[in-house]
Amino acid sequence: MPVRSSAKAIGVLAMVVIGLVVGAASAIIALKHVGMGGEEYSGWSGSRVTGSAEAGPLLRARVALTGLLALNRSQAIYFTRKVDDLGEPLREDCHYRLVGGPLPGKWWSITAYASDDYLPQNQDDALSVDASEVTPDKRGIWEAEVGPSPNPAMPWLSTRQAGEFDLTLRIYNPASQAQRDFASIAFPKVERISCGDSR
């Protein structure tokens, strides 16, 4: 009888250990892949409470894992997207066209991050496009290239060695209207131009 009891205790203990590991793993997967749990506009998702003491435990954990030391919304607002305008995942072997208008802040930039949340491992010196690089037309519309090779006609954000990546838009010193209402922001479009060697 004692043998059966101790076997059962070992079995329960094993279940507890396995359960703890599975629970911890599920939390990390959820934190990394479920997004910021905020608001989504035109494919870009962001949260009003990133970096703020108002953030709840879930958002706080997500920020810690994927955007530690983020500024609060009075200084910067952050938006991320993992898919193009057709809803397809952003891929290193595709070329995309960023098309945007005036963004409501003192300065902005768009950066690509690989799935490990770090910059793509390339030496192209084209890790982002920003407000100082683009050339808006008379209507304020600007374009930029996102892909593994440059387009000489416009600023380039290199995704070489990025694998499946995401784009992060940072708007610094955002206008108060933009801080209050993300829907008021005219977000850049991300149009897929071509994939593979078809360009």
Next chain:
Amino acid sequence: MRGRVLYGLAFIAAVAVGHVVTMLAAPQVIMHIAMRRLSGDGESINVFRFADRTTAASRQIVRPSPDLAYASCVYDLSAGPILVDVPPSPNKGYVSVSVFAANTDNVAVMDSLRSPDGIRFILQKERKLVHPGDLPVIYTPTERGIILDRRLAPTLEEFDQADKARRDDRCAPVG
């Protein structure tokens, strides 16, 4: 049969506990790791350290911005408040200084738009005595945390200018 139910219940309860505890502990654990990295394994406390220009090889903090020059100070207020002094960048370049508590809260942020002549303040723990003097006082809920100086520097030339300015950053005990 009862044994299987017992195993199943133990497993489900452990999954729930593991999930919730990981969520709650992640910010503190990750901040602890960041503080250790940014302070050179605890060797540089209450002093600014200067990150190289962000490149594809940068690995200290996730999702670094390649457009900014970073300087960081891991603070420890156990011996009292500290004075933080961050001079401006040349040509009125954008500078922001943010204070993070050990639980990831961004407890304060100041910038060159509101303080074009430089950013100076006293940082101390909540519920401690206010430091006498004219400087603004910022309170943080935790004794340790990180102060981050970000300067706009999208080009190599602008980075070199910002780097020169940030070398005068100070983050040291008062008195």
